[in-house]
Amino acid sequence: xxxxxxxxxxxxxxxxxxxxxxxxxxxxxxxxxxxxxxxxxxxxxxxxxxxxxxxxxxxxxxxxxxxxxxxxxxxxxxxxxxxxxxxxxxxxxxxxxxxxxxxxxxxxxxxxxxxxxxxxxxxxxxxxxxxxxxxxxxxxxxxxxxxxxxxxxxxxxxxxxxxxx
Amino acid sequence: xxxxxxxxxxxxxxxxxxxxxxxxxxxxxxxxxxxxxxxxxxxxxxxxxxxxxxxxxxxxxxxxxxxxxxxxxxxxxxxxxxxxxxxxxxxxxxxxxxxxxxxxxxxxxxxxxxxxxxxxxxxxxxxxxxxxxxxxxxxxxxxxxxxxxxxxxxxxxxxxxxxxxxxxxxxxxxxxxxxxxxxxxxxxxxxxxxxxxxxxxxxxxxxxxxxxxxxxxxxxxxxxxxxxxxxxxxxxxxxxxxxxxxxxxxxxxxxxxxxxxxxxxxxxxxxxxxxxxxxxxxxxxxxxxxxxxxxxxxxxxxxxxxxxxxxxxxxxxxxxxxxxxxxxxxxxxxxxxxxxxxxxxxxxxxxxxxxxxxxxxxxxxxxxxxxxxxxxxxxxxxxxxxxxxxxxxxxxxxxxxxxxxxxxxxxxxxxxxxxxxxxxxxxxxxxxxxxxxxxxxxxxxxxxxxxxxxxxxxxxxxxxxxxxxxxxxxxxxxxxxxxxxxxxxxxxxxxxxxxxxxxxxxxxxxxxxxxxxxxxxxxxxxxxxxxxxxxxxxxxxxxxxxxxxxxxxxxxxxxxxxxxxxxxxxxxxxxxxxxxxxxxxxxxxxxxxxxxxxxxxxxxxxxxxxxxxx
Amino acid sequence: xxxxxxxxxxxxxxxxxxxxxxxxxxxxxxxxxxxxxxxxxxxxxxxxxxxxxxxxxxxxxxxxxxxxxxxxxxxxxxxxxxxxxxxxxxxxxxxxxxxxx
Numbered sequence: 001x002x003x004x005x006x007x008x009x010x011x012x013x014x015x016x017x018x019x020x021x022x023x024x025x026x027x028x029x030x031x032x033x034x035x036x037x038x039x040x041x042x043x044x045x046x047x048x049x050x051x052x053x054x055x056x057x058x059x060x061x062x063x064x065x066x067x068x069x070x071x072x073x074x075x076x077x078x079x080x081x082x083x084x085x086x087x088x089x090x091x092x093x094x095x096x097x098x099x100x101x102x103x104x105x106x107x108x109x110x111x112x113x114x115x116x117x118x119x120x121x122x123x124x125x126x127x128x129x130x131x132x133x134x135x136x137x138x139x140x141x142x143x144x145x146x147x148x149x150x151x152x153x154x155x156x157x158x159x160x161x162x163x164x165x
Numbered sequence: 166x167x168x169x170x171x172x173x174x175x176x177x178x179x180x181x182x183x184x185x186x187x188x189x190x191x192x193x194x195x196x197x198x199x200x201x202x203x204x205x206x207x208x209x210x211x212x213x214x215x216x217x218x219x220x221x222x223x224x225x226x227x228x229x230x231x232x233x234x235x236x237x238x239x240x241x242x243x244x245x246x247x248x249x250x251x252x253x254x255x256x257x258x259x260x261x262x263x264x265x266x267x268x269x270x271x272x273x274x275x276x277x278x279x280x281x282x283x284x285x286x287x288x289x290x291x292x293x294x295x296x297x298x299x300x301x302x303x304x305x306x307x308x309x310x311x312x313x314x315x316x317x318x319x320x321x322x323x324x325x326x327x328x329x330x331x332x333x334x335x336x337x338x339x340x341x342x343x344x345x346x347x348x349x350x351x352x353x354x355x356x357x358x359x360x361x362x363x364x365x366x367x368x369x370x371x372x373x374x375x376x377x378x379x380x381x382x383x384x385x386x387x388x389x390x391x392x393x394x395x396x397x398x399x400x401x402x403x404x405x406x407x408x409x410x411x412x413x414x415x416x417x418x419x420x421x422x423x424x425x426x427x428x429x430x431x432x433x434x435x436x437x438x439x440x441x442x443x444x445x446x447x448x449x450x451x452x453x454x455x456x457x458x459x460x461x462x463x464x465x466x467x468x469x470x471x472x473x474x475x476x477x478x479x480x481x482x483x484x485x486x487x488x489x490x491x492x493x494x495x496x497x498x499x500x501x502x503x504x505x506x507x508x509x510x511x512x513x514x515x516x517x518x519x520x521x522x523x524x525x526x527x528x529x530x531x532x533x534x535x536x537x538x539x540x541x542x543x544x545x546x547x548x549x550x551x552x553x554x555x556x557x558x559x560x561x562x563x564x565x566x567x568x569x570x571x572x573x574x575x576x577x578x579x580x581x582x583x584x585x586x587x588x589x590x591x592x593x594x595x596x597x598x599x600x601x602x603x604x605x606x607x608x609x610x611x612x613x614x615x616x617x618x619x620x621x622x623x624x625x626x627x628x629x630x631x632x633x634x635x636x637x638x639x640x641x642x643x644x645x646x647x648x649x650x651x652x653x654x655x656x657x658x659x660x661x662x663x664x665x666x667x668x669x670x671x672x673x674x675x676x677x678x679x680x681x682x683x684x685x686x687x688x689x690x691x692x693x694x695x696x697x698x699x700x701x702x703x704x705x706x707x708x709x710x711x712x713x714x715x716x717x718x719x720x721x722x723x724x725x726x727x728x729x730x731x732x733x734x735x736x737x738x739x740x741x742x743x744x745x746x747x748x749x750x751x752x753x754x755x756x757x758x759x760x761x762x763x764x765x766x767x768x769x770x771x772x773x774x775x776x777x778x779x
Numbered sequence: 780x781x782x783x784x785x786x787x788x789x790x791x792x793x794x795x796x797x798x799x800x801x802x803x804x805x806x807x808x809x810x811x812x813x814x815x816x817x818x819x820x821x822x823x824x825x826x827x828x829x830x831x832x833x834x835x836x837x838x839x840x841x842x843x844x845x846x847x848x849x850x851x852x853x854x855x856x857x858x859x860x861x862x863x864x865x866x867x868x869x870x871x872x873x874x875x876x877x878x879x880x
Contacts, residue, residue, distance in 0.1 A: 007782045011790050018794055021813050022801035034813045037794075041820045048787070048831040050839045053846075060846055065816060065853050072809050072857045076864045090756055091804035094763040099796035101766040105773065106788050122830075122839045130840045137840050144847045151851035158858035162865075753873055755811075759803045 006047060014040035027073045031066060038062040050122040166209070167216040167223045170242045170293055173209050173250065176202040177286035184279040194274030196265050199282050203261050206289060207254040217247040222636075224295055224359060235356055241295035245637035248488060249292040249422055252495045256414045257285045259611040263503055264406045266607035267510060271404075277317060281410070284310035288415050292422065297346045297356040300423070304342070304387070307416050308335050314411060315403040327399040334396040334705075338386015338420075345379030349430075352376070362429040362639055370432050377435040380427055381442075388420025388472045391446040395702055397469055401461040405506030408461060413468050413498040418491055421475045425488060428479070429639055440480025440563065444570045447473030449699070451577035455584065456695045460505050460515050463585050467541065468498055470574060474556055477571060483559025484638065484646045485631035490552035492625075493540070496618035497549060500537040503612055504530050508589065510608075511601040517588045521595035527603050531590050533612040538586045540619045542579040543663040548623030550659070555626070558655045572662060579666025587674035787828030794821035808863070808870040812856050819849045 017040055020033025038061045045054035131137045180195075180202035188195030216223075227239020242250075261281060268274050287310060291303035309332075316328030350356055352372050353364050365373060384390070389397040400412050411417070424431070424439065431439070447470045454466035471494050478487030507530040508523065509515055524531040540549040553575060561568045603609070635643040672678045685692050697703070749760065794817055801814030823842045830838020864870055 003782050007786060011786075014790065015793060015797070018797040018801075018817050021810065021817060022797055022805070027807060027809055030810055030813060034816065037817060038820065041824060044787070044790070044824055045827055048827050050827050050831070050842070053827060053839050053842055056843060056846055060850050061816075061820070065850055068853055068857055069809065069813060072812075072860060075861060076809065076870050090759045092800060094759040094766070095796055095800035095803060098762050098766045098799060099792070101769050102792050102796070103789075105769060106785070106792055108773070122836055126836055127839055127843070130836050131843070136837075137844075140844055144844055148847060148851050151855050155854045155858035158855070159861045755803050755805075755872070762799060762803070 010043045031069045035066045052122050052124045052127045166212040167221050170213050171240045173206050174286045174289035176206045177282045181279050181282040188275035195278045199278040200261050203258050207258045210250040210254040214247045238299040239295045240293045243637045244633050246292050253288050253415050256499050260410045263608050263611040266605045267406050280313045311411050314407040315400045317403050324402040327402040331396040331400050334393050335386040338383045341379045342383025345376050348376045365429050374432045374435045377431040384420030384423050388417050389469050390442050394469050398462050398465045401465050409499045409502035413502050414495040424479050436480045440477050443473045443476030444567045447574040448570050451574045454581040460517050464501050478556040481559045481563035485634045486555035486559050488634045493548035493552045493622050497537040497540040500615040500619050504534040507604040512597040514597045519595045519597040520589045521592045523598050524590040526601045529609050533616050536616045538582045541582045547620050551623035551626050554659050557659050561655050576662045576666045579663045580670050583667045583670040784828050784832040791821040791824040806871045808860050808872050
């Protein structure tokens with residue numbers, strides 16, 4: 001009972017944040033909305049027993065990524081989101097259609113019979129065992145490291161000021 | 166010799182090819198080549214005929230064209246074919262010789278001799294064909310040569326038009342002939358004549374009647390019977406030698422020959438149609454010949470009339486009589502045309518009102534013409550009398566009304582031909598006659614030979630001509646037709662009518678006791694009707710213009726708007742669809758992504774609906 | 780009524796749709812990137828939910844990787860955005876129409 005209530009509240013927060021991202025007139029508000037949504041997702045992780053992941057989410061996403069976006073909004077001057085002109089129904093239509101289709105898919109699948117939540121808790125130790133296990137995820141782990149390096153270098157290069165000779 | 170009959174049409178084909186390729190470098194445009202090869206054909210024909218006279222009858226194996234059995238073309242030479250071979254090759258030869266003089270100096274002679282050679286070849290092939298399709302092919306070739314030769318002076322609009330008219334009118338007949346052939350094939354599975362004759366007695370009479378009437382349709386066109394006779398008078402636009410050969414002696418006889426050849430297929434019902442059309446034609450043409458003023462046209466209508474007589478004879482059961490008249494007519498009609506040719510050559514006019522008193526200046530030609538006219542009029546003792554008498558006898562015992570029609574036509578025959586003779590050769594000299602002189606020998610010699618034929622060919626009846634010809638028919642049929650009543654009433658009547666005709670005409674034109682002019686004025690409406698040829702030409706022209714052209718206009722409209730419209734419409738729709746679809750490419754990436762998402766959704770739906778792959 | 784995996788999946792789906800809408804209809808490039816983050820998070824919710832209800836931690840490990848990659852992508856994306864801004868003086872992607880017909 002409590003569970004459902006908690007879940008509902010947290011979901012509401014996440015959705016609210018997401019809606020703000022999409023609908024806010026000023027970009028700054030949108031970024032704040034994103035922060036809210038991401039924090040909400042972290043809460044979701046906690047209810048699912050993924051403690052480690054929740055912390056990661058707060059640190060990386062709600063911390064790093066949101067700051068990144070804040071920088072971006074301040075470095076670029078963007079117009080106010082104007083009223084969507086008429087004749088531009090394509091986006092909402094396709095999104096809504098997709099949502100409906102996805103809903104039916106999900107509803108008609110057998111997910112509901114999956115039963116209760118398992119009792120495994122995603123502590124740092126447990127998740128770490130998976131990641132560092134040589135037979136499981138250690139290779140992807142290393143590769144992601146490489147990827148982050150490449151991304152960092154690329155971003156620096158792309159964003160630097162033009163070198164004036 | 167009879168086994169080599171297939172070579173008879175071959176010689177003129179060689180002549181055609183040689184003249185076509187090399188004629189421009191030869192004397193007289195290759196005329197001597199034509200004479201030579203046609204002469205060879207004639208010799209071979211005569212040898213073949215000699216074999217037939219000895220009781221021979223020959224049918225060859227033939228060659229299956231393209232390997233198709235139904236189209237096995239071979240040679241059939243019997244007494245009927247022998248008669249025709251003689252007429253075509255002999256008269257043809259004489260006319261080609263005559264052409265050397267007549268066509269001398271004309272710039273297109275190479276074309277002339279080539280086409281004449283091809284014509285004679287086709288005609289000979291037609292005569293000895295043993296398969297209806299083979300006959301049809303030759304039939305069409307003959308029609309083609311007729312077209313080419315009528316329009317020989319093609320720069321003259323009237324000539325070109327006449328050639329076209331001839332071809333189109335005979336085409337109507339040709340279609341019927343083709344339909345008849347197809348019908349016969351559908352019912353009997355063969356087109357070989359002997360086989361058809363064997364199967365005929367067992368067949369349904371209605372089928373035979375229809376098929377034979379369709380075949381007769383072809384004859385109506387080719388032999389210029391009513392109502393497809395309108396092309397023959399206009400065909401006089403061609404050179405006179407062409408008129409003599411094609412439109413008097415040979416091609417027009419092809420229709421009569423066809424009926425005679427396929428006689429076992431005719432039922433009493435179809436023969437009745439044949440007889441009546443023949444009779445009507447004979448009378449109709451004779452009435453028109455009486456009022457014409459163009460020398461060649463009078464003779465042309467006379468030809469139509471006499472072809473009517475032949476058709477009438479065949480229909481009335483006078484098989485031998487009809488063929489006999491075919492033979493005699495070829496001689497005296499060719500004779501008349503060639504003498505007319507000599508006259509026109511000398512006088513440079515075709516209008517008889519310009520002529521008169523020509524006898525003094527052209528005695529040989531005049532004599533020839535006189536002989537031909539006498540023979541045609543049916544006065545004894547020359548050939549025309551004997552065959553016409555036999556025809557009248559057959560008709561008398563067939564139908565009395567038809568007999569009256571035929572007798573009246575015979576009377577008119579005498580009238581128009583004596584009118585022609587008197588006006589042209591007797592009396593005061595006409596304007597154009599003053600400078601006339603006799604024709605060269607190359608032209609007069611054939612005239613003399615033809616005269617002999619016109620005089621004496623009639624006596625063949627005593628030599629057993631009838632029995633000879635009837636040999637060509639299956640024996641039961643031959644027996645049916647063999648009985649020969651020559652009633653003396655008929656003989657006497659025919660002589661009296663001929664004499665009456667000549668006599669009355671003499672009163673108008675020889676010693677003008679009576680005035681033709683007065684008759685013309687008193688009977689003006691009748692005269693007008695005749696001069697306008699019963700307005701048949703107007704009728705046909707109206708039909709062609711209104712009915713045919715208007716129908717094709719409508720059909721053309723349907724084609725343009727519906728059919729083309731549909732086809733073009735498909736193109737337009739496609740282009741339009743393309744125009745609309747290209748608007749998807751807005752250049753805005755987000756739109757592309759939206760379409761992607763939409764498409765993915767649809768795929769998901771489809772996947773779930775078709776058994777769920779997701 | 781207990782919370783089943785379905786609820787979490789539903790949440791993920793909703794979040795994903797909102798993110799998709801935002802991605803497809805935003806004028807502002809920054810907003811587009813934020814929408815992408817929303818979508819990625821929705822996927823993560825899915826992963827973790829299934830991981831939990833199936834009783835193992837593989838989904839969580841996977842989600843960790845996803846977060847890392849998402850962060851890298853956000854960084855690079857914003858760098859590109861800055862470069863674009865410097866050249867075209869706008870972040871309104873609708874105005875950059877080189878691919879238009």
